[in-house]
Amino acid sequence: MKYDGLKAGIFIDNDNLIYGQDREGLDYNAIIKFVEDLGMLVIRANTYMAVDEDREQKDAKYRQEQRKHRSDIRNAGFRVFEKPLKKYQQEDGTVYAKGNVDLELAVDALLQTDNLDYVLLGSGDGDFCRVVSALQHKGKKVEAFAFDNISTELSQGVDTFYRPDGEHGHKIHGFLKKNQAALKQPTKTEKKEKVATPVREIATIKAGSWREDKGFGFLTVKDESGKTSDLFFHVSHVRFSGGTRPTNSEMTTIAKSGCQLEFERGTSEKGNKTCAVKIIPVSAEGEFVEYLSLRDISSRVLA
Numbered sequence: 001m002k003y004d005g006l007k008a009g010i011f012i013d014n015d016n017l018i019y020g021q022d023r024e025g026l027d028y029n030a031i032i033k034f035v036e037d038l039g040m041l042v043i044r045a046n047t048y049m050a051v052d053e054d055r056e057q058k059d060a061k062y063r064q065e066q067r068k069h070r071s072d073i074r075n076a077g078f079r080v081f082e083k084p085l086k087k088y089q090q091e092d093g094t095v096y097a098k099g100n101v102d103l104e105l106a107v108d109a110l111l112q113t114d115n116l117d118y119v120l121l122g123s124g125d126g127d128f129c130r131v132v133s134a135l136q137h138k139g140k141k142v143e144a145f146a147f148d149n150i151s152t153e154l155s156q157g158v159d160t161f162y163r164p165d166g167e168h169g170h171k172i173h174g175f176l177k178k179n180q181a182a183l184k185q186p187t188k189t190e191k192k193e194k195v196a197t198p199v200r201e202i203a204t205i206k207a208g209s210w211r212e213d214k215g216f217g218f219l220t221v222k223d224e225s226g227k228t229s230d231l232f233f234h235v236s237h238v239r240f241s242g243g244t245r246p247t248n249s250e251m252t253t254i255a256k257s258g259c260q261l262e263f264e265r266g267t268s269e270k271g272n273k274t275c276a277v278k279i280i281p282v283s284a285e286g287e288f289v290e291y292l293s294l295r296d297i298s299s300r301v302l303a
Contacts, residue, residue: 003118003141004039011109012047012078012122013101017146018176025069026122027177028076034175035120044112047073047122048101051082081108106131113138120144121158126151126213126248132158145175148236151213152249202260202282206230210255212248219261219276233263233276240281240293250294254281257300259292 010031018025028047035042049070056063070080083101102125109119109131119135121128124146132154135142144154145162155161203219209230210217218230235251238261246254259281266277281292 006040006117006141007043007115008035008038008040008118008120009044009109009112009116010035010042010046010078010120010122011105012045013105013125013128014047014049014122015101016123016125025177027175028073028078030175031120031122032077035118040118042077043115045078046081046105046108047078048081048083048105050085050101052085054085081105102127110134113140116140118143122146124148124150124154124215126154129153129157147176148215148245150215150248152247200262200264202262203231203276204258204260205255210252212252215248215251217255219263231265231276232268232273233279237263237266237275237277238279238281240291246294253294253301254297257297259283259297259300 012026012028012031014026026047032042032045051066056066070082073080081101081104083104105123106128109121113119113135118141121132121142121144123144128144129151132142132144136159142158143160143162144158146155147163150163201221203221206218206220215235217233219233220228221231222228235246235248238251238254239245260283261276261279262282263276263279265274267273268275281297283290283292
């Protein structure tokens with residue numbers, strides 16, 4: 001569909017979009033081109049991201065990479081709004097990092113709406129539903145795109161919702177840069193190196209911990225001594241046995257079912273904590289593991 005002559009604004013929640021993606025980041029040039037190819041004039045293009053100032057101060061290589069990354073985004077035509085990452089220490093000593101930019105994005109989108117006819121929102125966060133509704137009541141056309149962390153309410157509330165695989169929305173391509181390191185073929189030496197087999201564990205979702213609007217929760221994991229602990233997980237790491245991934249609302253059904261999950265331990269995208277990855281819903285009795293489909297899980301909830 002063409003929107004010739006409309007004035008467009010683009011507002012990107014960078015951290016929400018790249019979380020869980022095996023990519024180097026967003027292709028901001030492709031996003032600008034997508035809107036311009038619709039026949040519109042891009043009046044405003046903003047992206048919002050958290051910045052780990054402590055790490056940049058201590059790690060010169062990381063600081064250089066991040067500054068170049070932000071410079072490349074500006075060269076693509078975006079204004080970059082940076083919010084310092086705040087770190088909090090919990091009672092158990094675990095350090096929790098937070099850099100939410102939702103408020104800044106929402107305020108800017110509403111303040112600039114009088115100069116725009118069309119808004120493209122880059123986020124799957126359900127917290128933006130009220131902002132979308134306010135923009136639409138002002139007569140603006142609002143479209144959005146995201147990859148994994150998608151609120152059903154948001155995807156149904158915008159005029160058009162896009163995602164790369166076409167599932168639950170219109171299909172788009174080229175918004176993510178390919179990870180060249182991941183595509184690199186291993187050398188002969190690397191092929192000869194022995195890689196330890198990942199340990200598969202069984203757990204359940206901690207009661208009340210699943211956040212459908214945010215797309216994350218905690219698993220209750222029991223060690224050999226019977227002691228339990230909580231392990232963070234994100235919906236982007238969950239797959240059914242056939243390889244398909246659940247939406248946030250489908251993940252709510254999984255959480256309500258009480259079924260067990262098979263998983264491996266991995267490292268968070270920021271590399272600062274251990275979390276659950278490669279998660280598959282299962283029923284487990286002794287050494288027997290049966291992989292479950294959404295239909296199996298839904299029948300448990302209805303029963």
